[in-house]
Amino acid sequence: MNSHDPDRDLAPEGSGDVPRLGVEEEFLLLDPESGRPLARAADVRRRSRLYPALGPDEVQHELLMAQLELATPVCRTLPEVAGHLLRMRCTLAEAARDDGCVLTACAAAPFPDGAWAVPVTDKPRYQRMRKEAPLLTDEQLINGQHVHVEVRDEQARIEALNRVRPWLPLLLALSAGSPLWRGRDTGFASWRYFVNDRWPVSGVPPLFHDVEEYRRRTDELVSRGMVADTRQLYWLARPSAHYPTLEVRACDVQIAPEDAVMLAGLVRALVMTVLAEADAGVPVPEPAPELLPAAVWHAARHGLTGDLHDPRDLRPRPAATVVRAVLDHLEPALRRSGDHEQVRSAVERVLREGNGAVRLRGTLEAAGWPAVLSFLTGRSDGLQDGTGHPRVRRSLAP
Numbered sequence: 001m002n003s004h005d006p007d008r009d010l011a012p013e014g015s016g017d018v019p020r021l022g023v024e025e026e027f028l029l030l031d032p033e034s035g036r037p038l039a040r041a042a043d044v045r046r047r048s049r050l051y052p053a054l055g056p057d058e059v060q061h062e063l064l065m066a067q068l069e070l071a072t073p074v075c076r077t078l079p080e081v082a083g084h085l086l087r088m089r090c091t092l093a094e095a096a097r098d099d100g101c102v103l104t105a106c107a108a109a110p111f112p113d114g115a116w117a118v119p120v121t122d123k124p125r126y127q128r129m130r131k132e133a134p135l136l137t138d139e140q141l142i143n144g145q146h147v148h149v150e151v152r153d154e155q156a157r158i159e160a161l162n163r164v165r166p167w168l169p170l171l172l173a174l175s176a177g178s179p180l181w182r183g184r185d186t187g188f189a190s191w192r193y194f195v196n197d198r199w200p201v202s203g204v205p206p207l208f209h210d211v212e213e214y215r216r217r218t219d220e221l222v223s224r225g226m227v228a229d230t231r232q233l234y235w236l237a238r239p240s241a242h243y244p245t246l247e248v249r250a251c252d253v254q255i256a257p258e259d260a261v262m263l264a265g266l267v268r269a270l271v272m273t274v275l276a277e278a279d280a281g282v283p284v285p286e287p288a289p290e291l292l293p294a295a296v297w298h299a300a301r302h303g304l305t306g307d308l309h310d311p312r313d314l315r316p317r318p319a320a321t322v323v324r325a326v327l328d329h330l331e332p333a334l335r336r337s338g339d340h341e342q343v344r345s346a347v348e349r350v351l352r353e354g355n356g357a358v359r360l361r362g363t364l365e366a367a368g369w370p371a372v373l374s375f376l377t378g379r380s381d382g383l384q385d386g387t388g389h390p391r392v393r394r395s396l397a398p
Contacts, residue, residue: 018337019150021268022245023081023260024071025253026062026143027092027380028109029101035111035373037066037141038101039118044068048095053087063126063140066118068092068103074150078265078339085257093381102373105380107192107252107356109141110372112183128228136199142192143253145175145260147267148245154211156275157239160246162207162284163274165292166311168236168250169299170326171270173319174347175251175263176303177356180364180372189303189357192252193296196234201227204292205235207284214239236296246271255356256379262346265339272333287314303357304350320351 029038041061045068048059060069070092072084089103096103117138120130130137151157176189188194197203201221208214221227230241236250248267254260278284295309298316302308304323307316311326327334327344334340353359363375 022072022148024146026069032102039065041065051091053091061121064118082261102377104376105253107178110180142195145251145253147248147264149271152244159278169295171250173299177252179357190300193300199234202234265343269330269333
């Protein structure tokens with residue numbers, strides 16, 4: 001969601017309302033020939049302001065100078081999300097090309113890059129992070145997709161946080177698209193997860209009894225010097241520090257924008273479903289504390305290949321079986337939001353063709369590293385669809 005306008009158009013939520021949502025996506029700027037990260041974020045961001053299709057605050061810096069972030073306005077529908085993502089990706093990719101680099105929606109830097117270090121963005125917070133954790137900061141060339149779902153009541157936000165925890169492995173498995181890292185296949189579907197999980201507060205969030213406990217425990221992490229501020233709570237889901245939303249951060253950034261839209265719809269339906277279950281008195285799931293991190297690890301390792309741990313009981317079952325059962329579970333919310341057909345068809349396509357990890361590996365095995373760069377650049381800017389076919393240009397308007 002746009003950082004400049006947190007409460008714009010956020011009307012009071014009623015019991016029958018479908019919550020609004022917003023999407024943040026992180027990108028890498030790469031050399032068009034070698035694929036190495038280029039520290040051109042400041043130049044590309046300045047250039048992007050010349051394009052009327054991008055709002056003044058829709059493009060933001062990230063930790064390293066080879067990264068940029070796009071944030072949609074507050075949206076009511078998935079077609080609205082799709083329109084904004086296509087508009088912003090296409091325009092920022094053009095600004096990047098005009099500055100001699102390419103914009104790629106890759107969740108981890110895939111190519112060998114020689115002298116690895118990329119400068120940290122010149123902000124005091126980022127400079128402090130570099131001083132505190134030098135190599136870890138240098139290796140943060142990873143990119144995620146964050147979905148904000150409107151939950152205006154603070155206690156309901158904590159309720160939703162507690163209840164989405166068993167679903168985080170599934171979201172990571174569906175979105176996994178970072179098998180390649182510094183010129184090699186890691187053997188994992190989401191290497192981004194493992195790079196990010198090295199920060200002090202990351203992974204699966206704990207259970208919280210209520211808002212007061214959440215505030216007390218997170219404030220204590222800051223007051224004890226364990227994290228610099230609450231923005232360093234890198235859990236896979238968290239109440240937003242700035243907006244009346246639950247922010248789900250489990251997903252790798254998606255190579256193709258239609259997959260990002262699908263995940264946004266799934267996350268909204270999930271939040272709607274767990275809050276309806278809370279209203280119905282369904283108990284909060286409380287699996288043993290060692291089970292969820294292990295299920296997340298398994299999802300990051302295997303993605304959609306092999307078994308996936310079912311969110312309802314954390315038992316391993318074939319991934320496609322689990323995903324289709326989850327769609328059935330979320331169907332009332334998907335129908336209520338009008339997202340049922342769009343999300344189900346997109347999920348079936350991912351099950352049929354593979355997630356980003358499968359597609360990247362297939363490209364590498366079939367045609368080598370230059371084809372990986374072409375694959376990423378050809379789909380990240382939104383001008384081609386997920387299958388590589390040209391997209392009708394008029395669809396870029398939100």
